[in-house]
Amino acid sequence: MLHLVPILGAVASRPTIPIFSHTGQVLSRAVTFQFALDPNVEQRTLLAKCAGARRFTVNHHLARVKANLDARSAERESLSEGGDPLEPSTPSLSWSAFSFINEFNAWKNGESVDSPVNEDGSRGLVWRHELPSDVFECASVDAARALENFAASRRGERSGAAVGFPRFQAKGKVTPSFRLRNRATPGRAPASQPVRFSDPSHLRLPKFGPVKVFGPTRKVRRMIDLGRFHVYSATLTQRAGRWIVSLTGVAAELHQAERSRSNRHAVPVGVDRGIISLCVVADANGAPFERFEGVTTLKQALQSLKAANRALARTTPGSKGRQRARARLAKTHRKVANTRRHLVHQASKTIVDRCQVLVIEDLNVAGMVKNRHLASSISDAAMGELSRQLLYKARWHGVEVRVADRWFPSSKTCSCCGVVRNDLDLSTRTYSCGVCGLVIDRDLNAAINLARWRPKESSAVTLLEPTRALLLSTA
Ligand SMILES: [Zn+2]
Known part of the structure; x- marks a missing residue:
């Protein structure tokens, strides 16, 4: 049996120093909580100023580095004309975060x-x-x-498309956003930390005071108080006119009761993307397990997105009407994304809670051909998000995940006799087998086949641990 997501091994093998909270809990799970904010007028101004200051600072560094690179390359050119391979006399700049912070502090404090x-x-x-x-x-x-990404790409140390010199941050072109660290060691009591909930509906941020947050905060406040969650940083982002705070940090592993529920399905369970439904789940015995609807909701949301796009196209550039249409479009986009995320969260939590082993398709999104069919493109996007959530939730809950390779013909195989039909196109909603006479819903058939998938000895799949990736991105 191949344990793709080791239950304790993943934590133990990570070369990070264990982090202990003020109650002695080991914190090893990267978690982010998001809340919409309701800032007052002064706070709204300050939020905009902070986002502006972030752009300003990034541009300051990029401009310095660019000037330095240009000066050195100009010097190098003039030197090589003389046939002398000397190093340019302009010294190269250090691009480390440490020297950037020091340089900017000295510059803004008038010491440079x-x-x-x-x-x-x-x-x-x-x-x-x-x-x-x-x-x-x-x-x-x-x-x-x-800049490090750019340098690594130039040295050929980065896979994927080449990364150019970072773009200058133009106002109105980049999403307004900035980050504040919770500058407190994890062992410190929550009440003394710079980023903290001052009451159930207010989050205190340095220089901002208490900012009103929407939605229930009980769970995250409880986790912080019990020392089961430590906030590393708060990222504030403005999306479609609304400010959102993401509290990123480390949490304790889930309680043992959550990790080893007794009522879990013992037989492996396959999760197939549906076209009519969000996903179809069935077990290896061929029993349908669950069918998550929701594509209709998403389709309706996408229709309103189309309407908002058309309305924008009809307006005159620079007019008041255009501004309104653009705001409406942004709002609709946010709604579609929220609807999708909500549906997928519900489905992934239910699946992870109810089974012990689950099998999903390997969705190589980069290699996936763009599907022009509306319903399929919805399910593609939702399925990508679903696999992402299933992977990290499975790790949290101690559920084993097997990823079937991309060439496994889950839709084309008969789940009764095993014969493979090669003439099945997307519009055929029912699978009928010419050999054994089985007639079955196409998605259900695929889910059953996935549930029965076994890894070949040689094809060990390694998964990127979401926790590690998140820790790296917030370090
Ligand atoms: Zn058959």
């Missing part, structure tokens, strides 16, 4: 030779004290990371 000089003769960035200093530091880290 090229610090800005103000009208009253003082030096440094005038508005620096209005904002949390973390906005600048996190932006410096982001700039360093973007």
